[in-house]
Structure formats: C-alpha cells, structure tokens
Amino acid sequence: MRLLRPNLTLRRRMALPVAPVTDPQTNVLPPAREGNTALRWIKENLFSSLFDSVLTIISLLFLFFALRLALDWVFNLAQWDVITENINILMKGAYPSDQVWRIWLGLYLLGAIVGINLRAWNRELNRTTIAIAAIPLILALLPFASENARINLIIIQVTSAAAYLLTSILGDKRRRQLAAVMSILYIPVFILLLEGFTDEDGIMPLVKSDLWGGLLLSVLLATVGIIFSLPLGIVLALGRRSRQPAISALCITYIEVVRGVPLISILFMGNIMLQLFMPQSLPPIDRVVRVMMAITLFTAAYMAEIVRGGLQAIPKGQYDAAYALGFSGLKSMRVIILPQALRIVIPVIVSQFIGLLLDTTLVALVGLFDLLGIGQAILSNPNWLGRSQEVYVFIGLIYWILATSMAFASQRLEKNLGVGRNYDESQ
Amino acid sequence: MSAFYGSSIRSSWWLWSRLSWFFLYSNMVTALRTQKEVPISYDFLHDTAGFNLGESAIAFTCTDPIHRAMLVGLLNTFKVSITGIALATLLGTFIGVMRLSTNFLVSKIAWAYINVFRNIPPLLLLIFWYRAVFLKLPRVQEAIVFFDPVFPIYIANRGLFFPWGTPTESWSTYRWILLAGFVLAVFVAYRLRQHGKRTGRMPLVSLWFAVILLVVTLLGYVILPDPLEITKPALKGFNIRGGATLSLEFWGLLFVLVIYAAAYIAEAVRAGILSVDRGQREAARALGFSSFNIMRLIILPQAIRVVVPPLISYAIGFTKNTSLGLAIGYTDFFAITGGLILNNTGRAVETLTIILLVYLTISLIASLILNMYNRRIMLSH
Amino acid sequence: MNRNSAPARTEDPIIICRDVQKWFGKYHALKGISMEVMPQEVIVIFGPSGSGKSTFIRTINRLEAHQSGQIIVDGIELTHDVRNIERVRMETGMVFQQFNLFPHLTVMQNITYAPMYNRKWHRSKAEKVAMELLERVGIPEQAEKYPAQLSGGQQQRVAIARALAMQPKMMLFDEPTSALDPEMIKEVLDVMIELAQSGMTMIVITHEMGFARAVADRLFFFDEGLVVESGTPDELFNFPKEERSKQFLAQILSH
C-alpha cells in the first residue's frame, strides 16, 4: 500500500492553472451534432453502426414483403362477401331478427350506464374518457355498419350523453351511488331483456339461450364470468387466509385444483357434471347457463389469487389502525382493507377480463355458438366453402380490437385516475 | 393480522361449507343412482379400447386396454409440450431481445409480434392455421419441397416429411462412441469447473461441453461406416415414402402453441433484463469488465432469477394448452380421455376425475420445481 | 515515494481535461470544463443539483462519452477505441451514490471478480487482497454475506473496497454518502479520509464540507455545466470571489 501522508498541513499545494471560467451566456455553443433532427433520429435509431444498418435493411425487406402479401390478400384475393352477408349472425347468433330491438334496448341502457359512470367517477373529461364515451359514434362511422345499426348506435350515443348530463344534477355522493346501483343491476336486467318473460304473443316472448350467439354471447359470457366470480373470488381469498385450517385447506384446494387444470376440462365438467350436483326436482339447466356457471367457477379461482395479491399489497399498518379504531375483524376487512385492495387490483381484473374474453372461444368446443362457433357454423355451409381465411381473420380482428382497446383504456385510466396504486402513491 | 374472524363467524362458516358440500354430494349420488344406475367404478380402465390411434409413441392397437390409450395420450401431450416449451423459450428469448434492441424497426417488429399474439385467442389461431393454412397446403403429389437433393423436406396437407436415419450394423458401436463422448464431455466440464473455481475465472463450461459432444458425434460418424442409413422422403405414386413424418395435427398444434407462448415469454425475458438496475451495468463497466463478461457475469445471472418463475408458469400453461389439440384432432391426453374414452364409455365422473388428477399432478410437480427454485434464490439473497 | 522530500519532483498531471463539452440531445450539460489533477491530489467538486457534476466525473472513465474537448487519463486519451477505455477503467476506481453492488454475489465475490477476470489474478491472490481491503474498511467479518444483508454504510464500504481491489491509480466518488443515514456517513467518510491520507488520487463529488476541509487540496464549484470558481478550501470557504459560490456555500454551510 501507499505511504501515509505525514501531515495534512504539509501537503504540497500545487500551483495549477485555475480552470478558465467561461460565462454561460457568451458560451452558447451549438450542439455537437447539429443538422436536421429527423435525419439525426434516423441515424441514431436505424443506422448507428454497421450491424444496426444491416438489421434495418433486413427489417425493411421483411416489412415490405409482409405488407405486400397482406395488402394483396386483403384487397385482391380475399372475398369479403362472406362477412358482409353474415355480419348479423356473427354479431348476435341465431337470436330472432324480430326481437333484435331487445338487444339494442339493452345497449341503450349500457350507453346510459357508461354515461352515468363517467360522470360519477371522473372529475373532468379528458381525452381518454371522451374516447371511451364516443365508442358508439366511432362504430357508427365504420364502413360496413348497416343503416339500421348506424341509427341505433347514434341513439346509444345520445342516451349516453343525456345520462351524463342528467347525472350532473345530482351531488357527488348521489352520483356514485346511482352509478354503483345501476351497474350492479345492469347485467340481470340485460339478461332478462334477452331471455324475455312473456308468452309467445306477448311483448317479450321467451328467447331460449340456445339461440344466443356470436359476439353478443362471447362478451356476455366474459362479463358474467368476471362479475359473478368477483364475490366468489373474494370469499375464496379471505377463506384462503383464514386461521381455521379446514377452511383455508378447502379454499386452497379449490383454487389450486382449478388453476391446475385446463379451462376446457372445466367446461366439459360444467357441461356434463353440473347437472349431477343439482337437485332432481329442478328442471335441467340449459347449456348457456351451465357454461356460464363453469366459467364463473373457473374464473373465481384466478380472481381469488388476484384479490389475495391486492390484500398482500395493503401495509400491515392499515390493519393495525383499523383494529385500533375499534373495528371488528370482518368489519375492518369490509370497510377499510377490501376497498383499498380492490382498487389496487382493478387493472389486473381488467386484464383477467381480456384473457377471459379470449378464452371464451373454448365454449365453441362444447357446442355453443359464440363468435368462433358461429364462424365455424358459417363455414360448414357449402355456400361459403373455402372462405375460412376471411372468416377467421375477421373474427381475429374483432378480438384483437376489443382486447387492445380495453388494455389501452385500462392503462390510461390507471394513469389518469390512479387506480391500480395505493392511495398514498397515487397522490 | 390478528383475530381476523370472530369465532361465531368461523364456526357458522365451517358448518355452512360442510352442509353445502354434503348437499352437492348427496345430489350427485341420487342423480347417479336414479339416472344412470351405474355406480362409480374404475374397472372400465381395463376394458379394451376399441379405437385406433394414429399418433402414438408406443405400440397401440384397438385391443389394448383403455388405460394404455390414456398413456398414449399423455405421451402425445408431453411430446408437444416438451418440444414446444423448448422452442418457445428460444423464440421468446429471441423476440424479447429484439424488443430491447436499440434499432427502432427491430424493436417495433418485436412489439407488434407480442401485441398481436397476446391479443388473439389461441384457439382461433390454432383453427385458423390448421383449417385455413395447413389444410390448404398442396396434396402430396404437389408437395412443396425444400433443400431437395441434399436434405429434402416435403410439406403437404398430410404432414411434414423429412429425412431420417435407420440404424445399421455399426449403430451399436456408434452408440458406445456417443456414450464415451458424453462421458468425456462431462469429465472435461467437471475439470473445467474445478479449474474455474480454483483460479476464480470460470471458463465457458457449457460451450466446451457442447463442442466436445459435437466433435465426438461427427468424428464417430465419419470414422464408422455409416451407423445410420439416411432415407430421404420421395414421392412414390400417391404417397411419400422414406424418411420420417410429422402429422399435420402435431406440427400445427406445436407451431401455434409455440408462437403463442413465445409472445408471453418474450415479455418475461424483456422484463427480466430490464429488471437489472442500470447501475449494475455501469458499476461493472467502471471496473473494466468487457461487455461479454458484463452480460455473462452480472446481467444474465440477475435477469434469470426474474425470468425463470414466469417461465415455469408459462410451461405449465403450455402443457394445459395442449388440450386445445382437441379442436384439430390431435390426440393428446385430454382429447383421448375427455373425448374418445368419455364418449365411448359414458363414464363422465371417472374420466373427468382422472383428467383433473393428471393435470393437477403435472402442475403440482411444476410448482414444486418453482418453489425449490425460489427457495434456492432466497438462500442466496 | 516521500512527497515532502525537496525539491518537489516535477510530475505530470494524471488527469487532464481540456474544454470538455457534452450534450444530451439539445441539452448542453457540460459547457467546457478544464481541470488538471496531479497524482495524489484530492479534488472535491460541489455545486447545485443538475449542474453537471456527475456527468463530468463520468466522462473521466467514459461512462459518458464527451463530444468535444480532450480528456487524457494516465497518459491515455479517451477516444472511441474500446481497448483504451477498458485500460483506463481498470486504473480508475469508481464509487456510486447508490453503491451498485452486485446483489447476486457475496461481498467477497463482489470484490474479487474484477481483479480475477480483468487483471487475471489467481483466486488466492484476489481473496487475500480482498480480505486486507475488508479489514482496511473495517468489515472483515462480512465477507461471505450478500449485499442485501448489510447496512447502507457497510455496503458503501464494500463498494470502496471493490474499487480498490483493482489497485486503481485514482478513485472517483459520486456523492458516496448522500444515500446514507447520518449515523452511517461518518464510517464511510473515515474510510475516505484514510484513503486520501494514504496518497490516493481522488475526485470526490460531495457536499460534506467537513471532509473537504480535512483532506481536499482543491475545490471546484460547478454551476450550469461550468466551473464557476475553484481554489484551495481556504480560498473558497473564506474568500469566495463569485456571487453564486458565496450564496451556495452559505446555504450548505448553514446546516
């Protein structure tokens, strides 16, 4: 090692030139790499080295050929009449045409509920919320929408706007109550609308769920699955951390078994075995409901894990504070802990919803006519022989648009409203 | 989290859950008694299957027992998942690294890949590729041929045909050479490791291992008089003879599950590499490490810890997803048990129970591995 | 080598920076810094946040590339030549604000990896040197622990030992104590003071003015990418010339 310095004061002071002090005002040099910013960007991001340039050229070639292939197919080879002719079936399945107004009515309601919710949870309108609110209008402007669909979509838009404005009359708290109640009631009301409740010549004759299909059924299955699995998932998550070993063992077993097996096996079980677990006295449950139950039971296990993740993210201090204030165990859970935990996991629930929407295609394998099932049915019609590429690409496009737009909206909401984070982080 | 449930709630819940289970169970028992009049029994597993299976790794005929058919299915499931997980890991890593590229186009192409395949239902992908692409491949007579004279690969709507070797007389000697090469490679790798531990500089052990194995394999092949007789597929009349075949169902399922899983793995790999703090790279650079050593000694060991856990769960997911093979007629475990056997015997409760147990065992084993891995990492933290 | 022996040998500066400039995109982070550092000199750099202190010190071992001007370290000019850069980096140790220890390696491995892989030392030698260094920084008993098991002050001392293990000719410190709790700052400063007294050439970014008073040969006050004022601790603390340095010193010395 080096020698110790004997003494600080004896250190040699070196007479070095003091660094020149330049004045910042007079020393405004141009950036080292001046010139066109676009050119510079291209140089830095595409041609920064020889290897980089090779990669760029390969990518460009790839993109060129892929795009040419795709465009050639879309505009020259593909015959899109199979879609335009069947668009109604793809959207709603075999739902009787003279009863379609019930679906539209349900969608008006949905528009209203979106309007109410946007007013209730948002302090001001920003670009994201406007984009969400304007979805019906955007859809109405799409090229292949029919006259009828356009009118209905515009009505939805108007209802939505009206609901937004009407909700403004209410106070902050009332708005939120209204939004919550309406949202919870919506799904049963919508199903009742679809199902009908009068006899043949009544205003709403029964439409058996076997006739529901297409995109309508896919979205319905995913929505029902998410909504009904939430309470079940909360119960399972709480049960899992229960100190009563029998309960926690039961919940853990359920969660792990369901998460350990493929969805298709749960659907098979639901289809075949649910009937066995029901009392003999009840009439047989129809197929769509059985599948809904299977999907709900399946999703509940995943939801339980999501909720558990949320609960784990709550600092222990929150429990302590709740107990210190005299809340009982269950009450502190309900009033203090769960609301925070659920707020944190909203984005995860959204992505679970997206995943579930994509997974609902599996119901085609147990004989339901969801979007994919309808597509298969159309293709089995000899008239449309050889159009499988068009049909599958169209269906894929719908799923892709739904999934990406939901993911995008959820991301934006996360950013704007701070959901998905702890309160203290989001402020 | 003390005193979470009041004792009254606890006991009432317990009672309730017991009652509800009993309710469900008694319903099932009555249903089985009155409707089907067949008691639950697993004896049917020993009955003859009565169906043939095209895709089988072991000998199977329609007179074999049902449990053997299940085994065939299980092997088919493993066949797809093991090759598929390996391929998906490679592809996913490649795309994950592409995503991190500083080249704008490369990164965006990877992004598009990930985005598209994560947002389209895998079943739709599978049916699309199988029905709308693979089945539209030309007939055998007009098969597409690659690398013709040297290594002909035929692609047709009946499968993928490629050259394959059948053992000749010298094969048994060659096997010994391979074994010896393997032993040598292990030995050298072991010595290199020891040397690395002693000096502190670890050589590239796995590279040496692979090189030795490769050299011995090639040398042995050159020295011996052709231990394998390579037969190349060739068109004979309406059929392709020679070589080996992969059924359209197999490679359709493999292809789709691989491109689908790779999208997820790519994200995991990207997240893993990004999870290593920037300061790590800087500190390593400040100490004078070369960029290869920074990757090998500092970045990768840390990234792998983050990547492996999701990778294991994607591997489980991959295995579960092979059940989608049902949609295109690939006879995996689920298609055979939940499809063929269930239809033939009508034994819903039994077959579905077996299905649950088998998948559960697979995921339990995988989670066990995951837990072991996590514990090992915990220890070194 | 006794530095008191007269007459003083005419030594060459070990670090020479001439009009170093650096842009981040359009942002002009360094507007022309010149500085010469003699062997065994201790330089302290201070100045407001965002003034370019870190950027400057990182150009010296080329964690950031400068875009104009000249930097010569230990006789090697920093250019695009990679081999030169690695040589320079082996001669300059660096200690970071956030420690940047390798979390997957033990303390011992953290210290020995660089000499083993980059100086090609045998493991036994590397470990012997590492143990000596751990003793020097006062934590020999922590050798087999992982960084996460150490306190912040201990981690920073390991980071110093890690840099010293390469036996660098000079050390760069980028705010080594500002991520530490007050009671740990002293243990790190003590190690640094000992290091300075042992004759190490050091460039230290810090606002610990006690440290500067004790060991610094010269102080540089940075602001807006420029050296506003420089001089001995005496000169700067007692007779600052520039208005900005006065204000800044008044602020940091007041607490």
Ligand SMILES: Nc1ncnc2c1ncn2[C@@H]1O[C@H](COP(=O)(O)OP(=O)(O)OP(=O)(O)O)[C@@H](O)[C@H]1O
């Ligand atoms: N990689 C980078 N890209 C863009 N700008 C940067 C980068 N690194 C630093 N800067 C900018 O350069 C300026 C100088 O940064 P620098 O880190 O050198 O300041 P500093 O004096 O060390 O401040 P502090 O005391 O906060 O560490 C800052 O305005 C910073 O925003």
Ligand SMILES: [Mg+2]
């Ligand atoms: Mg800094």
